[in-house]
Amino acid sequence: MKIAFISDIHGNLEALQTALKVIDNRRVDEVICLGDIVGYGANPAECLDLVRSVASRTVLGNHDASVSGQEGLDYFNDFARAAVTWTQSMLTSDQMEYLRSLPLSLQLEHLHLVHGTPGNPQKWEYIFSSYDAARQFSFICGKVCFVGHSHVPGDYHEKWRDHLSSTEDRVTDAPSSRRIVNIGSVGQPRDRDPRLCFVVYDTEMDHVEFVREEYNVEAAAGKIRRAGLPEFLADRLLWGW
Numbered sequence: 001m002k003i004a005f006i007s008d009i010h011g012n013l014e015a016l017q018t019a020l021k022v023i024d025n026r027r028v029d030e031v032i033c034l035g036d037i038v039g040y041g042a043n044p045a046e047c048l049d050l051v052r053s054v055a056s057r058t059v060l061g062n063h064d065a066s067v068s069g070q071e072g073l074d075y076f077n078d079f080a081r082a083a084v085t086w087t088q089s090m091l092t093s094d095q096m097e098y099l100r101s102l103p104l105s106l107q108l109e110h111l112h113l114v115h116g117t118p119g120n121p122q123k124w125e126y127i128f129s130s131y132d133a134a135r136q137f138s139f140i141c142g143k144v145c146f147v148g149h150s151h152v153p154g155d156y157h158e159k160w161r162d163h164l165s166s167t168e169d170r171v172t173d174a175p176s177s178r179r180i181v182n183i184g185s186v187g188q189p190r191d192r193d194p195r196l197c198f199v200v201y202d203t204e205m206d207h208v209e210f211v212r213e214e215y216n217v218e219a220a221a222g223k224i225r226r227a228g229l230p231e232f233l234a235d236r237l238l239w240g241w
């Protein structure tokens with residue numbers, strides 16, 4: 001079975017449409033969204049409807065939670081806060097209700113799906129590095145945990161944790177060791193590569209493919225500027241950071 005994992009779309013319709021076109025060509029069996037459909041970009045409503053129509057399962061992201069009133073705005077920087085407030089004015093009550101219906105995490109056979117971290121989904125902690133991942137392996141239900149949130153793709157294996165600590169003599173290459181895959185961001189990549197990012201996972205082969213694709217980033221940035229959203233949110237799409 002092949003699953004396409006998409007995350008952190010952030011209202012970027014151009015990126016989402018391109019990602020879904022690529023996914024269509026890959027003939028995957030299922031599309032799963034790891035949250036943050038909205039926030040930052042100029043087409044939150046359109047992205048929400050599209051994700052709702054293609055994704056079999058979706059978990060809640062921190063922007064989805066704030067936009068739909070489940071979380072306060074204190075946590076956010078000025079740019080994110082401005083985008084959340086603007087996004088709230090763009091969604092219908094039905095769309096808000098949909099965001100409020102999303103679970104914080106999901107279990108799918110041996111797969112654990114969450115926006116931030118398996119250890120504490122509500123705290124919205126980030127996984128940027130193997131150091132961040134090392135603290136999370138013990139919280140995984142199953143074998144593989146797919147996350148989003150940091151917008152930085154990464155593939156972390158549990159045995160790396162053991163190599164980190166010289167005091168720990170549990171160095172293991174056991175094939176059953178757990179794994180965290182950060183699938184990166186469709187709508188606002190932050191690894192200095194402006195191309196959209198998502199993952200195609202082959203469940204039988206346990207194979208993770210990171211897909212990068214160019215999309216009309218200028219169009220997405222132009223819409224952000226015309227909507228009166230912070231200029232920085234348009235610029236960072238072009239930088240991929």
Ligand code: ZN
Pocket residue numbers: 008010036061063149150151
């Ligand atoms: Zn995000």
